[in-house]
Amino acid sequence: DTAVSQTPKYLVTQMGNDKSIKCEQNLGHDTMYWYKQDSKKFLKIMFSYNNKELIINETVPNRFSPKSPDKAHLNLHINSLELGDSAVYFCASSRWTGDTEAFFGQGTRLTVV
């Protein structure tokens, strides 16, 4: 069983479109995260949710809107996609915010053309 799963794994779309990436964890964790890995492989936190509530929003454009319907799911919706949004997006979870270890999904490679 995959602990943290993201769909889709690959996403190619045109500029201006709206797209969503889904994430689910079956670990019973309270906290979930979205990280962005840019073209230079740099990984940076975007959002953190604890038990469905937004905890951290690292100055991400308003076009990015995370949604957590329950603590096992954290989806990422992106409006009006831009070329610069092309990246790999990783979902992760941990038992609580700042827990000693986070578990990562396999990533979603988003390409905006």
Added chain:
Amino acid sequence: AQSVTQPDIHITVSEGASLELRCNYSYGATPYLFWYVQSPGQGLQLLLKYFSGDTLVQGIKGFEAEFKRSQSSFNLRKPSVHWSDAAEYFCAASGNTPLVFGKGTRLSVIA
């Protein structure tokens, strides 16, 4: 501000040679420290972690890392590199906050 630095962007080693990847951190207190590996087109796999106690930690795939408080370092080592170790390696730290990553070190392995 909390930060993690990996001074080496790219390292090339011969198969069978030893490896050391450097990592330095800047935190208010000793953070939790991690090394992750990312193979091409793959996700992040945890190699090892340090929370407290013994400063030499063993991980998967024959990797180990040593925490040195005096140098604010957590360097990753492997005595004999295999071609399958070619990947991107990330050092990360957490201090009751989400993980902060270094910029990664790309490891190439030559025959």
